[in-house]
Amino acid sequence: MSVSEGTRHSSGVSPTTARRRDRWADWAVILLVVVALGLGLLLREMTLYRYDAFAVADGDISGRVPANWLREYGDDPLLRARDPRSGAFNTALLLRTRPLAAEMDPTLPLQSLALERAGAVTAYETLETDEVAVGGRTAIQRTFTYVQADRNPYVDRLPVVVKGVDLALQDEGRVVIVTYLADVDTFDEGYRYFRDFVESIEF
Amino acid sequence: MEEVTCCVCRRPVGADAKRIGGRCFCAYHYAKATQERPSVWRAGLLQIVGLLAFVLLVELVLGLTDLTLDGWPLLIAGIVLSVVPALLWLFFFYQQDRLEPEPKGAVLGVFILGALLAQALGIPLVEQVFDVRRWLPLGTWSHVLGSILVIGFIQEFLKYAAVRYAIYPTLEFDERVDGIVYGTAAGLGYAMVLNLGYVLDIGGVDLQAGVIRIVVTALAQASFAGLSGYFLGRAKFEDEPVWWLPGGLSLAALLNGLFTYLRGELTTTGLTLSGGGVNPWPGLVLAAVVAGATFALLSFLIRRANRHTLAGADAKGSVAPEGGV
Numbered sequence: 001m002s003v004s005e006g007t008r009h010s011s012g013v014s015p016t017t018a019r020r021r022d023r024w025a026d027w028a029v030i031l032l033v034v035v036a037l038g039l040g041l042l043l044r045e046m047t048l049y050r051y052d053a054f055a056v057a058d059g060d061i062s063g064r065v066p067a068n069w070l071r072e073y074g075d076d077p078l079l080r081a082r083d084p085r086s087g088a089f090n091t092a093l094l095l096r097t098r099p100l101a102a103e104m105d106p107t108l109p110l111q112s113l114a115l116e117r118a119g120a121v122t123a124y125e126t127l128e129t130d131e132v133a134v135g136g137r138t139a140i141q142r143t144f145t146y147v148q149a150d151r152n153p154y155v156d157r158l159p160v161v162v163k164g165v166d167l168a169l170q171d172e173g174r175v176v177i178v179t180y181l182a183d184v185d186t187f188d189e190g191y192r193y194f195r196d197f198v199e200s201i202e203f
Numbered sequence: 204m205e206e207v208t209c210c211v212c213r214r215p216v217g218a219d220a221k222r223i224g225g226r227c228f229c230a231y232h233y234a235k236a237t238q239e240r241p242s243v244w245r246a247g248l249l250q251i252v253g254l255l256a257f258v259l260l261v262e263l264v265l266g267l268t269d270l271t272l273d274g275w276p277l278l279i280a281g282i283v284l285s286v287v288p289a290l291l292w293l294f295f296f297y298q299q300d301r302l303e304p305e306p307k308g309a310v311l312g313v314f315i316l317g318a319l320l321a322q323a324l325g326i327p328l329v330e331q332v333f334d335v336r337r338w339l340p341l342g343t344w345s346h347v348l349g350s351i352l353v354i355g356f357i358q359e360f361l362k363y364a365a366v367r368y369a370i371y372p373t374l375e376f377d378e379r380v381d382g383i384v385y386g387t388a389a390g391l392g393y394a395m396v397l398n399l400g401y402v403l404d405i406g407g408v409d410l411q412a413g414v415i416r417i418v419v420t421a422l423a424q425a426s427f428a429g430l431s432g433y434f435l436g437r438a439k440f441e442d443e444p445v446w447w448l449p450g451g452l453s454l455a456a457l458l459n460g461l462f463t464y465l466r467g468e469l470t471t472t473g474l475t476l477s478g479g480g481v482n483p484w485p486g487l488v489l490a491a492v493v494a495g496a497t498f499a500l501l502s503f504l505i506r507r508a509n510r511h512t513l514a515g516a517d518a519k520g521s522v523a524p525e526g527g528v
Binding site: 021022024025026028029031032033036037039040041043044046047048068085189 | 333334337338340341342345348349351352353356357360363367438443444445446447448449452453456
């Protein structure tokens, strides 16, 4: 059989082998894309949900806070972490404590916090109060909303509707309150930070 | 015994068929597969020069007339600008390719398929599923790797798929260089949708910066799709190993991702009292250099492959056809 070879390749595979190789190549491309996108997803998770450790109240309360967020420490709140890239209203996590006697209703600190906020912001409204389980213990969670208006006369910015959550975790003689605040449009997007933050807290 | 058929038209060709690697060809498709198509390179070169001239023309008109548009006129101007790169390429390509033109329906079909895949899958995947705007800028490594793994692979795979699963198995894909032609068409379709999305999202576009961005996107998308198209063209007509196509796609995705990152770095400037924040000109220079280098390299590689094939055929004493049969 004389077959003219018109190329530098001279392996001379049969058409069937060539077609089989094409099919393998197709599957290899698909596999490659799946692997690349899987790695991309992993990279996304590692970048977005990277945390740094923190400790406040002389190391009495510790946990992990999003690594790319700005952190401020003080007396009240003990910690304020905010995402500087989250638009006109920075998504924020706050950590504070309130004294609480053993026989007192754990919702009282939340009510007091609500009164403070209602006086400071516009259109404060409590949405719902629930009992939730956090790390095997019961906690009180309150969802609220308000309008944040920039009162600076030189800033031309629309008010932002803020949605927030207060979570009261009872401890001996005190309650640890974690607050999550976000623009109502990005509330769900950042909720995972709140969940991870709460799960990381130790006291 | 297995019947020997042409790998393009599937017609029986007999035992003495011409081969490139392990693939058999009828005389007509052997000649087509190894055909030189200078018109493709001329059209590519004219496209790059034409787009740069188009940018300068728009900038000149805007500079001389102090033209400012807003509302609907601005939106319509943005839409027209988005479509110009594809129209320019089609014009140059068919003007240069008059002797033996690719079927307009096939080229337009791949162009539209590239556009549809961008709108239906590419943009939703990049913008919504991976939500790259939220995390790419958070670090240099996340930016570089994310641009390659997410933006690069999604965009390049969709453009590759528009060629591989639409035109590649057909009789119209009968030359090595067709991979580049149809890849470019898919890339320009993809670029058009990216540009339209950019214009429509912000309800118009700052014409001076917008025209540069539109041209940069078109040049980049066309170049990288042309590159993966080159690998497709070789894969169809030669005996390439299994890693050839994944390798080609990876290279296109790598270059796409690096380009995306570099463009962001080069065009972002610090804020000054006089405004600013973005200077699009370095992006245009980068895109023109990338497009020029890519098309020059592909031209060299295709010509070299054709020379090797024909030289091999001559050495074996077979007839090396010139042009179509």
